[in-house]
Amino acid sequence: MTGLRVRARVDARSVDLDLEVSPGSVVAILGPNGAGKSTLLNLVAGLVQPDDGHIELGGRVLTDTETGVAVPPHRRSVALLAQQALLFPHLTAAGNVAFAPRSAGMSRGAAHAEALRWLEAVEALEFADRKPHQLSGGQAQRVAIARALAAGPRLLMLDEPMAALDVAAAPAIRSLLRRILREEQRTALLVTHDPLDALALADRVAVVESGRVVEHGTVRDVLTRPRSTFAARIAGTNLIAGTVTSDGLHAEVGTVRGVVDDECVEGDAAAAVFAPAAVAVYVEEPHGSPRNAFEVIVTELEVRGATVLVRAAGGLAAEVTPAAVADLALEPGSKVWFVVKAAEVHVHGAALPERAMRD
């Protein structure tokens, strides 16, 4: 397992990035357009050279501007998977996957066998003899994943891997990536716009804004207690970690009823997610209702234009009207009930939540 350290300044892009990734950790890189997310991946891949910087993977120096080290991209043991599959158009799927093993000196037969093994791992064996133009977007992305893995990278970097796929293909690729990242304990960076991807695939989140890493923490912390403007915009999401049951989630706070993702199996690590706007606030415990009710203590009231975000201990939040705040006499320290309908709660598989959500 391999850790990564990046410190790099690129003046022409107004980027000055600092990031450390521990071995076996999957870090989702979130941030607005033009923030420097792709630049970060390109720096690590060796496609962009910093004006000043030091990049180290598994203790091996890949870039160091002071000593003039700049290991070329193909010698870095990193794989970069882009939005588009970018397969070699003249090679079959198997030929594409065999490319790296062949380049590393493997015989044609052995490289072909290796390619078939990886195609099988990504459930694309049946497309082995097809050319890229005979593949759908999702099939091509599977082949691209196999090709990236066949090179035996010590670091996997994914740049919006689901963004170019249609909504039907994205969940299957997401769960494939989850299996690959989780089972193999890979060190990986994942650039995404989608907090759900972060939740499903990553154990940590780094937020990049205006060329800087402005926030880095566990998925739970960043999505529930955001410290940067970008994270605050995408977050505010209520997120409860636990394990899947037949009708929801078993969590420390008790059973959370909700709509469970098809791909979740009972006992899986998962997170229940719901919007603050779906939460109603009561002073008394509501009775005889099939809803979820959590007894919480209000910690903070945050005015957000026409609504007020009521934050509570434990990271939950409700979005209510100023009139409701007045009617319920809400203030920090108030003990209230947050109530949410099961239909508003979505239970998604989560990557390593026991570790990721607690530390």
Ligand SMILES: Nc1ncnc2c1ncn2[C@@H]1O[C@H](COP(=O)(O)OP(=O)(O)OP(=O)(O)O)[C@@H](O)[C@H]1O
């Ligand atoms: N090839 C390039 N040459 C010069 N500047 C570039 C180049 N690519 C990107 N930039 C600039 O570098 C900055 C960071 O861009 P980058 O592509 O890393 O952002 P990003 O966070 O990946 O954005 P997006 O989410 O839109 O892909 C931006 O100001 C961008 O205009």
